[in-house]
Amino acid sequence: MTSSPRSTTGLPPLVSGSVLVWRGTLDPPPEVSALLDTALTPEERARADGLRMPAVNRRFRASRGWTRLVLAGYVGTAPGRLVFTRSPTGKPGIEGGPAFNLSHSGDHLLLAMAPEGALGVDVEEGRRLRDLDGLASRVFSTREREDLFQLPAGPAREAAFLRGWTRKEALVKAMGQGLSLPFHLITVDILQSKGSLLRRIDPSVTAGWEGDPAGWNIVDGGIAAPAAGAAAVAWDRPIGSLQVVDLPPDPASAAWMALAREM
């Protein structure tokens, strides 16, 4: 197996054919918050200051801080010096760096990484969903609606909706697109969580895609934190393995201290 790019700080290596998912909270203890704040750029601090709701401000700082701190460890630069690029559709990337994608919902954060390729991740906090008919009719395919409404009304059906949604959203994010894509033209397995969960993508969805439209894979992988509702990862190639690492494993650990020293 090859490993590229190599971690410079003892962080888990990125391995060809594998996805690494960092899982964390956007409400970390004060000493971690302070560390994350030092990773932000002056522009990000100013943006955070403009967010007047305290929870929104806190989550913005923590998500940007974690993203910079972790990615900098792989790129080998100071977190505040990391330069993000944007695809024509606005998907963030790093020139010459690893593939990554970030998702957060409530205080749940997932940062997926891979050596290369088009990668997407989505996490959605569990919640009561009213009007599942209205939601499903907009974004689920006929097959998915059949699967959904065979489940008993209530938590089981709502959980299945969230599973389906995160799987589609991860794929759409991997493609660098947003909610404007016709989600009902993507069909995923909403009942199972093992193996590959993509059933069908209508050719019109991948019409502008430069890669192999048959190469997409979506997995659940158990990456959602126990308190989160659902999560999924999508990649434009086979997902040989998926590793989940909790943030912070230990804020005083050697790897994190090494990162802090680089700042």
Added chain:
Amino acid sequence: MTEPSQDRVRTGIRDAFRRIAPEVDLESIDPSANLREEADLDSVDALNLIVLLDENLGVEIPESDYDQITTLADMRRYLTARIPGG
């Protein structure tokens, strides 16, 4: 006399937020900044918001128009132009 379209839109948006994200203070949001970032809406919140705006105001927003509505000001403008009887 019917309520002006702009007022109905404001009321419809306020009601939708009260149901999907009651913690959000719409008055504190910069109307010209990215709404999902300002209100910390995840994608399910955003989808719920679209369904509720349809329910509250009778304006169905097609997927192809989502990109036109990235800020609170965009949303008010879009809905005011399309609200039935407006």
